[in-house]
Amino acid sequence: MACLKLDARALNGLWNADHWERELSDPRRICVGIAEGSDNLSAVACGWIVLDELQITVVAVDPEHRRQGLGRTVLKQLLLDASSAGARQAFLDVAEDNHGALALYGALGFHTIGRRSGYYRNGKDALIQSLELQTDIKLN
Numbered sequence: 001m002a003c004l005k006l007d008a009r010a011l012n013g014l015w016n017a018d019h020w021e022r023e024l025s026d027p028r029r030i031c032v033g034i035a036e037g038s039d040n041l042s043a044v045a046c047g048w049i050v051l052d053e054l055q056i057t058v059v060a061v062d063p064e065h066r067r068q069g070l071g072r073t074v075l076k077q078l079l080l081d082a083s084s085a086g087a088r089q090a091f092l093d094v095a096e097d098n099h100g101a102l103a104l105y106g107a108l109g110f111h112t113i114g115r116r117s118g119y120y121r122n123g124k125d126a127l128i129q130s131l132e133l134q135t136d137i138k139l140n
């Protein structure tokens with residue numbers, strides 16, 4: 001499955017095949033991807049909508065295609081799709097030392113609203129970030 005291949009390259013195998021299957025088949029979940037050909041996924045962003053909230057579960061870009069705007073493109077499209085489906089606010093967790101992701105999220109208007117202390121296996125904190133979808137999405 002293309003998602004598993006990208007997961008292995010971009011996220012060091014975060015999710016297994018069952019997890020991806022659930023992510024892609026559950027109607028409450030939405031995923032946006034950019035593919036090269038039929039089996040090569042370059043970027044993906046996924047989340048699930050509960051009532052009027054989007055919880056972003058994954059944003060990943062193939063290491064060979066980073067800094068080309070793909071992360072911004074898939075995340076922005078996910079936010080727009082979620083907004084069209086009725087979501088008013090988006091949330092995500094990001095490691096405090098993930099400077100690339102923090103720069104991307106900041107550029108789209110996300111701001112930190114909380115912290116989960118020692119959340120990751122390496123002891124790093126997770127920052128909880130949020131974005132008001134109706135007002136805060138930066139489209140440029």
Ligand SMILES: CC(C)(COP(=O)(O)OP(=O)(O)OC[C@H]1O[C@@H](n2cnc3c(N)ncnc32)[C@H](O)[C@@H]1OP(=O)(O)O)[C@@H](O)C(=O)NCCC(=O)NCCS
Pocket residue numbers: 010011059060061062065066067068069070071072073093094095098099100101103104105107
């Ligand atoms: C984070 C990630 C999704 C960014 O994807 P990307 O396609 O490289 O990002 P983009 O090219 O769309 O970057 C958009 C903007 O975000 C910022 N940005 C992205 N990566 C950056 C980095 N490594 N360092 C600094 N700023 C960065 C920049 O402002 C960039 O704009 P610019 O290139 O015009 O300066 C990608 O690095 C990735 O897959 N990382 C591994 C998985 C991961 O950490 N996911 C997030 C988990 S919370």
